[in-house]
Amino acid sequence: MTKKLFLPPATTVDVVIFTIEGNDLKILLIRRENEPFRRQWALPGGFLFKNETAEQASYRVLHKKAGARVSYLEQLYTFDSPFRDPRGHVLTIAYMALVSHKNLNFTKRKELQNPTFYSVKKIPKLAFDHRNILVYAIKRLRAKLEYTNVVLSLLPKLFTFNQLQKTYEIILNRKLDKRNFRKKFMLLKLIRPTLKILKGERQRPARLYQFISRKSAELKKFF
Amino acid sequence: MTKKLFLPPATTVDVVIFTIEGNDLKILLIRRENEPFRRQWALPGGFLFKNETAEQASYRVLHKKAGARVSYLEQLYTFDSPFRDPRGHVLTIAYMALVSHKNLNFTKRKELQNPTFYSVKKIPKLAFDHRNILVYAIKRLRAKLEYTNVVLSLLPKLFTFNQLQKTYEIILNRKLDKRNFRKKFMLLKLIRPTLKILKGERQRPARLYQFISRKSAELKKFF
DNA sequence: CCAAAAGTGTTGACTGTACACCCATGT
DNA sequence: ACATGGGTGTACAGTCAACACTTTTGG
Structure with a gap:
């Protein structure tokens, strides 16, 4: 086994953005333009900038991908299997965001990877381990409903x-x-x-x- | 602001190892030998090896620092302020471990940074943001007691x-x-x-x- | 006048909490 | 004999779940 210190995994954030629309709980997905998983749906996310916190990165992603004024953001869990990204060891700190549908300033722009809200009942095949992240997020959201505001x-x-x-x-x-x-x-x-x-x-x-x-x-x- | 992709923060794990001894809930602390925070008490932890998961790293730390056969390990939260480590941006994935006192194979060896169990009622000043991690861990442990086994x-x-x-x-x-x-x-x-x-x-x-x-x-x- | 959601109380079952005494053993 | 934790039941209060009808408006 090759062991080497100070060779950290790359670090990303991925954000599960929830909103209520019609009679459905929906999340925002984007369509990947690059490899890996090119043209598959994925959670909005991205690499951390230098000296940026994961929370700051999440707000940045939210703003850029969803144009959303977020009223709630919470860290969920860190997914770190070395095999979750074919490019190498990339860990992701997963967040969930809640947005009132009224606060969405959302244009479905092709050039922005076609961001689209999907009902959680009809989620397409997702890139990476994003389905696991989504399942985790829904579980957390349900739990939080019952003992918080x-x-x-x-x-x-x-x-x-x-x-x-x-x-x-x-x-x-x-x-x-x-x-x-x-x-x-x-x-x-x-x-x-x-x-x-x-x-x-x-x-x-x-x-x-x-x-x-x-x-x-x-x-x-x-x- | 200097923004640069693909310059990930260094990644560590820190483990809050709980046990019951006497009439106290105790956690394992080690005494740091190196800078920063040399000679201060800290949670056992360490940098991730290449292609190692945070969970594997936690088990490694546990084994090495506490000689403990762990019966429970759970990821808590990722602490990622860029200022939590004076050496630079180092994020830590915090874990909690539960160990039956009977399963501890524990020798207080000076050469192993003097690992010592402290009652949570009498915790000394801790390095980094380790007090925050401990507070978080105790809260999680109490919550888990009430709805799990x-x-x-x-x-x-x-x-x-x-x-x-x-x-x-x-x-x-x-x-x-x-x-x-x-x-x-x-x-x-x-x-x-x-x-x-x-x-x-x-x-x-x-x-x-x-x-x-x-x-x-x-x-x-x-x- | 019809459709649609707004608004309003009671009862019985269950769950949680408070509380006190005798038992079996080692010293 | 006494000190120590082991072991047991009841009653009251609070919470939860089930349940149906009248009201007010727009069309």
Whole structure:
């Protein structure tokens, strides 16, 4: 076995960018232009610049690939198998980002590797070990929903109870009881009703709510 | 700002090695022999060898520094501030390891940087950002206790209910009710009584239990 | 008037917590 | 005999899950 110190693996970041669109949880994928895995779909990512933190690199990737104003970014896990990249030993620090669909300033530009949101239910074959990263990210997101207030990063500032509940249902992939959901969520004291009413839909108007604080919070008990 | 691709940070691993000894949760520290932070206490760690995974490097470090047969190893988080190491940009992938005190083959050898177990209540000043890593590790360990069966890695094969409960109490740093603890733990169906009895102490002999499976398990509800 | 989502309480099951005494052994 | 941890059950409180109907608007 060849052992040699100070020959570090190359370091990249890859970012799983989640958003809710329609009735789906979606992630952003780009189409690779270069080898390896040319023309395959992949998570947006890239090599670390000199003296750049992985978090800074993630923001850079997000901005460049998705034009997204991110409201939440979290490190997930470092994937470091020496065989995950055919070019050699390249480790990646995986992040997940949450973006309210309203905050996306997103143009599907061919010259930018054709960034496209895919429903997590219909993910194409991905380059590298990106499917593993995605699976890990979804698991983390589901877990975080249940004991933190991360959901606020996927919602607009003002939202109806129905939107809130839908977001939970879409991510957890199961129906929740309307009355129990409202009761529990109100007890958490995370959101408050505003005086505003959402009219103009073809049903009874709904009260709009907002988060009391937009700081991240961990809760003892939740769902 | 100087930006340059393909100039990766150096990569290390650092391992928080937990064990229970006496009535304390302890971690292994070594005394640095070289600069930077010469003669300060630090977590055992080291640079990745060529084509070595971080997990392999962690096992190597464990074996060399602690002579420990590790029953549990888990990646925690990657710390990557460019300023955490005065020599330059060195990122570290932090791991935590759990070792049953019985499995330690541990000699406090001066020539091996004087490895010493310290109670987490009395940690000296640590090199680099190792205190942050330790704080993170303790938080993760406490969380994992409550929804997995990791505790098995800190116990001998056969143990009394009292040892089991003590282990929880020491790590969570609070007293638990004896009757409720026994009731809940038995309902989990993780352990079974053996026919063996621990005699020779100066009290009523205690039944010895064992884990039904030593594979890691996640539980819906726990503590 | 019809369709669609908004909004609202009660009950029974279950889970968690608090709490005190006798037992078997070694010294 | 006494000190030490071993071992056991009950009752109350709090939380969770199941469940259906009326309201308000737009079309």
